[in-house]
Amino acid sequence: MTNKVIKFHDDLKVINIGLEGFAQDIKQQ
Secondary structure, eight states: OOHHHHHHHHHHHHHHHHHHHHHHHHHHO
């Protein structure tokens, strides 16, 4: 894989983790 593809996957992972945390915050309210 090229570095661009790897970076894209890393960005998606970070976004995914952010969305999960966001969903957890909403559930707790």
